[in-house]
Amino acid sequence: MSVVDAAASVFCREGYAGANIDLIAAEAGVSRQTVYNHHGDKEKLFVAVVRDLTERCNAGIFATIASFPDQPTDLEADLVAFAVRMNRNCICNRDGRFLRKLIQAEGERYPELFAEWREQGPGRTWSALAARFARLAFAGHLSIGDPDVAARQFLALVNAELQITFMLGGMPTEEEVLRSATNGVRTFLSAFARKKSPAGKQAALVHA
Amino acid sequence: MSVVDAAASVFCREGYAGANIDLIAAEAGVSRQTVYNHHGDKEKLFVAVVRDLTERCNAGIFATIASFPDQPTDLEADLVAFAVRMNRNCICNRDGRFLRKLIQAEGERYPELFAEWREQGPGRTWSALAARFARLAFAGHLSIGDPDVAARQFLALVNAELQITFMLGGMPTEEEVLRSATNGVRTFLSAFARKKSPAGKQAALVHA
DNA sequence: ACAAATTTAGACAGGCTTGTCCAATTCGTC
């Protein structure tokens, strides 16, 4: 296990102040001196950890968004599968949980570092996801007012049942993820499904 | 400011390991010795802080749930107002933010303490809220499958736009709270509004 | 006003952590 990975684990478990370099070195399987040789001091190591996590998480999120169902065959099933991928690969995995916890615990101490994360992460992520939903709406699969709102609400809904588990840093089971995604997508589609009224076409136009 | 309040503030800002008793004493305006006289040691003080926050937050949440619109005159407006109250009095206020942060940061270190919170807080909260939604559905104002799911999704939706602010420990503005609640309730009602046979009416509701 | 209880400031020991230094050892590469 690399030094940065071990440091991520210890920083998350113990908090910045509670993390000690000896423990990180032991967990990484190297001597303390090597940690100092590679990363200078504790603060630099912490910054390296956050940058590393941010980068990997963003990569994962964009890779997953690339698998968004632009031409759905079964809209509900496709969106559920997408939500499950999102959760599994970006939100529930090691990097996602660690990054979230570090942001929550130490975000206020390193404003510029986390501002950077915020711009490159959620900022661009939500835009990208909103664009995909807008496309679905344009293609007539959904009836959406504001795509940005819809994207945020989609994420909120498919994670609605996992809040408590996240709060305590736990890892939800595959079954919990699936159930939360299924319930969330179902409600999302109830709200945003294309209107099937005689005036459906009109309604769709109004929202465009 | 009482010792426990000052301790809550410092524990949240610095983390358990990073919090030092001198700082807590100074912030509370008492001597360090007094802190030790009252609370024994750091760990006991921490437990007292969490219990205090848990108790006050639960009281606030149940008081707010008691104001749920059981006989709504304007369902959307009433639910938005309820959601705003919930956010302002329970989730965004000092106690709510502090408790959330302590749970996220130290939850794994004190499993029994936070299990206690979980049972008395979210467990009963969600049930109580679900019961209110079930009642609205029974009275014909909503069309709900599983009230527990609906309650969790309601909370997720009305907070959808505040996630980032929460993540960094910030306090959303009144306007942000209102907008998030409005958008969330609108989507919630789109999904759970009572089904009317003429589909035209539904379409009209969506953008009202 | 007086006595008891509480609070205070400061000193203090003990322990832990950071970050440095260094000699010995191991590793990679030719």
Added chain:
DNA sequence: GACGAATTGGACAAGCCTGTCTAAATTTGT
């Protein structure tokens, strides 16, 4: 095998924090 680079273990000083102790000052109750 040999040589330079990296790694190791351990010692080390300096600083910080916890928790205790004490004697003085302050508050409280009567």
